[in-house]
Amino acid sequence: MKKFYLLLLVSTMAVSAYAQNSDWFYATTDSQSAQTLKSEFPEQIQILETKNSVSAVYMTKEVSVKLKENGNLHGPGYIFRKDKNSAIGAINKVNESNMKILDFTIDQDAYVNQVIGQPDATNIGNTIVTLQNYGTRFNTKPTGVQASYDIKSWWQGMADDAGRGDITVEAFNHGFTDQISVILTIPGSEFPDEYVIIGGHLDSGDYWIQNYAPGADDNGSGIATLTEILRVLLANDFHPKRTVQIMGYAAEEIGLYGSADIAESYANANKDVKSVVQFDMTNYNGSAFDIAIIADGAYTSGVLNLYLIDLLEHYNSSGEHQITYDFSYCGYACSDHVSWTENGYMASFPFEAAMGEDNPNIHTTNDTYEAMGSTAVHSVKFAKLGLEYLIETAKVANMGTNDTDAPNLMIAVKDRNLIYDLGNLTPYTNSVVVFDAAGKKLIQKDKLDVKGSVSLQGLPNGFYIAVFKDKDGKAYSKKFLIK
Structure with missing residues (x-):
C-alpha cells in the first residue's frame, strides 16, 4: 500500500511539473492545423471541439509556435482565449455583417x-x-x-x-x-x-x-x-x-x-x-x-x-x-x-x-x-x-459634394447583361473590367460604344464591380448586383 501511494505521489508531481513548465492555454485555430499538431505532438495539444473548419484547443506555448512551421503564412495562427468556455463559444458564434x-x-x-x-x-x-x-x-x-x-x-x-x-x-x-x-x-x-x-x-x-x-x-x-x-x-x-x-x-x-x-x-x-x-x-x-x-x-x-x-x-x-x-x-x-x-x-x-x-x-x-x-x-x-x-x-462633415464635373455614367443589369450609358464620359472611355467580390478579374471589354451592354452570362448571383477607364487611365467604378 505504501509502495502504491509513493508511486502515485511521484506520478502526480511529474504531471504537475509538466503542466507548469509547459504553460498551457486555450485558443482557437483552423481545424487542419489542429489535427496536424495533434498527430505530431499528441501530448501537447487537446482538441476540445471543431466547427466550420475551426477548432477550440488547449495547447502548450511550445506547440503553438509550430503553427508557423505547419503552413501558417503570417501571424500567430491562433487566437488566444481566456478560458475553455471562451474557446468553445468562439467557434459557435453566428454573426452577420451589418453593412451591405x-x-x-x-x-x-x-x-x-x-x-x-x-x-x-x-x-x-x-x-x-x-x-x-x-x-x-x-x-x-x-x-x-x-x-x-x-x-x-x-x-x-x-x-x-x-x-x-x-x-x-x-x-x-x-x-x-x-x-x-x-x-x-x-x-x-x-x-x-x-x-x-x-x-x-x-x-x-x-x-x-x-x-x-x-x-x-x-x-x-x-x-x-x-x-x-x-x-x-x-x-x-x-x-x-x-x-x-x-x-x-x-x-x-x-x-x-x-x-x-x-x-x-x-x-x-x-x-x-x-x-x-x-x-x-x-x-x-x-x-x-x-x-x-x-x-x-x-x-x-x-x-x-x-x-x-x-x-x-x-x-x-x-x-x-x-x-x-x-x-x-x-x-x-x-x-x-x-x-x-x-x-x-x-x-x-x-x-x-x-x-x-x-x-x-x-x-x-x-x-x-x-x-x-x-x-x-x-x-x-x-x-x-x-x-x-x-x-x-x-464622410466629411459640412462639406457638400461638387458634382459639376462628375460623370453621369449609368448602369443597370437586365437578363444577365450589364447595360451601360457612358454619359459625359464619351468619347474618352476605352474599356470596362468586371471584378467579383474577391477581386478576381472576370470580364474585360474594350472599344466601348456610347451605349451598350456586356454579357454577364455564367456569373453566379452576387455583388460585382464594373470599372470603366478612359484613355488617360482615369477609372470610374460602379457596383451592381446579380440576383
Missing part, C-alpha cells in the same frame, strides 16, 4: 484630392526608428509596456497640438497583459454611434524572440502608417460624420490578445462598427505590385475588399498617386482583422506584398529600418489608401 455593399460610396473627391499628396515618408521612417529603438516591444517586457503608453501619449499630444479637444485617446486594459491597447476617437458629427476603424498591432517578437525584437516592419511600419494618417487628418482639420477610431493593439504576436478583447467587447455592447481595415507590415516592397489585398474568404470581407479595389481604381489607377495591387492569402489568425471578422464585422487586410514575398526578416533581430533600405516610401502608399478609406466611409 451598396452602402459604400465614393463622393468625397475634393477632400481626398486635397490630402492624398500629404503623407510623408520621412515622418513614417522617423516613427519606425523610434519604435525600433525600444529594443523589444514584446508584451511582457518593460519596454513593450512602456511603448504602448508612449504611443498613447504621442497620439494625445498630436490631438492637443492641433487644438482638438473633441478627440480622446484611451487605454484599453487587458487582464492578461500589462501592455495596453490604444484607442483614439474622432467623434462623428451626424452618426456618432457608427464606427469606422483602422488599426495595427503595437507589439513585436514572439515567444522565442522576446529580449531583442526591433520589429521595424512588424509592426513598427503599421503603427507609423497609422500615426501619419492621423497627422494628415489633424493638419486638415478633419471632422467626420461617422466616428473614426484609430487603434494600436496589444499582444497580437501571441494570439491576437488585444484586438480579440476589443472586438468581443464591441460586439457584446452591440456597437455599430461599419468596417475595419488592418495595417500590419507596410514597408517591404517585395512584389511586382504595391499592395496585396488579403482575400481569405472566411477571414476577410469580400465586400470590403471590393470597396478597397473601388477606391484604388478611383483614386490611384494612374498619375503621381498610382498604386498597383493584386491578391494574396494569409490563413487563420493571420492578423488582427480576424478578431473583427469573427465578431460579425467587415474587415480587410491590405498587406505589403504577396505572402512568401514579404519581409524575410520579421521575427528576427534583423527586422530593422536599415534592412528595409532606410526609407518608408512603400508605407506612404498605405497611408494614402488609409486616408481614402477613412474619408470616404466616415
Whole structure:
C-alpha cells in the first residue's frame, strides 16, 4: 500500500511539473492545423471541439509556435482565449455583417484630392526608428509596456497640438497583459454611434524572440502608417460624420490578445462598427505590385475588399498617386482583422506584398529600418489608401459634394447583361473590367460604344464591380448586383 501511494505521489508531481513548465492555454485555430499538431505532438495539444473548419484547443506555448512551421503564412495562427468556455463559444458564434455593399460610396473627391499628396515618408521612417529603438516591444517586457503608453501619449499630444479637444485617446486594459491597447476617437458629427476603424498591432517578437525584437516592419511600419494618417487628418482639420477610431493593439504576436478583447467587447455592447481595415507590415516592397489585398474568404470581407479595389481604381489607377495591387492569402489568425471578422464585422487586410514575398526578416533581430533600405516610401502608399478609406466611409462633415464635373455614367443589369450609358464620359472611355467580390478579374471589354451592354452570362448571383477607364487611365467604378 505504501509502495502504491509513493508511486502515485511521484506520478502526480511529474504531471504537475509538466503542466507548469509547459504553460498551457486555450485558443482557437483552423481545424487542419489542429489535427496536424495533434498527430505530431499528441501530448501537447487537446482538441476540445471543431466547427466550420475551426477548432477550440488547449495547447502548450511550445506547440503553438509550430503553427508557423505547419503552413501558417503570417501571424500567430491562433487566437488566444481566456478560458475553455471562451474557446468553445468562439467557434459557435453566428454573426452577420451589418453593412451591405451598396452602402459604400465614393463622393468625397475634393477632400481626398486635397490630402492624398500629404503623407510623408520621412515622418513614417522617423516613427519606425523610434519604435525600433525600444529594443523589444514584446508584451511582457518593460519596454513593450512602456511603448504602448508612449504611443498613447504621442497620439494625445498630436490631438492637443492641433487644438482638438473633441478627440480622446484611451487605454484599453487587458487582464492578461500589462501592455495596453490604444484607442483614439474622432467623434462623428451626424452618426456618432457608427464606427469606422483602422488599426495595427503595437507589439513585436514572439515567444522565442522576446529580449531583442526591433520589429521595424512588424509592426513598427503599421503603427507609423497609422500615426501619419492621423497627422494628415489633424493638419486638415478633419471632422467626420461617422466616428473614426484609430487603434494600436496589444499582444497580437501571441494570439491576437488585444484586438480579440476589443472586438468581443464591441460586439457584446452591440456597437455599430461599419468596417475595419488592418495595417500590419507596410514597408517591404517585395512584389511586382504595391499592395496585396488579403482575400481569405472566411477571414476577410469580400465586400470590403471590393470597396478597397473601388477606391484604388478611383483614386490611384494612374498619375503621381498610382498604386498597383493584386491578391494574396494569409490563413487563420493571420492578423488582427480576424478578431473583427469573427465578431460579425467587415474587415480587410491590405498587406505589403504577396505572402512568401514579404519581409524575410520579421521575427528576427534583423527586422530593422536599415534592412528595409532606410526609407518608408512603400508605407506612404498605405497611408494614402488609409486616408481614402477613412474619408470616404466616415464622410466629411459640412462639406457638400461638387458634382459639376462628375460623370453621369449609368448602369443597370437586365437578363444577365450589364447595360451601360457612358454619359459625359464619351468619347474618352476605352474599356470596362468586371471584378467579383474577391477581386478576381472576370470580364474585360474594350472599344466601348456610347451605349451598350456586356454579357454577364455564367456569373453566379452576387455583388460585382464594373470599372470603366478612359484613355488617360482615369477609372470610374460602379457596383451592381446579380440576383
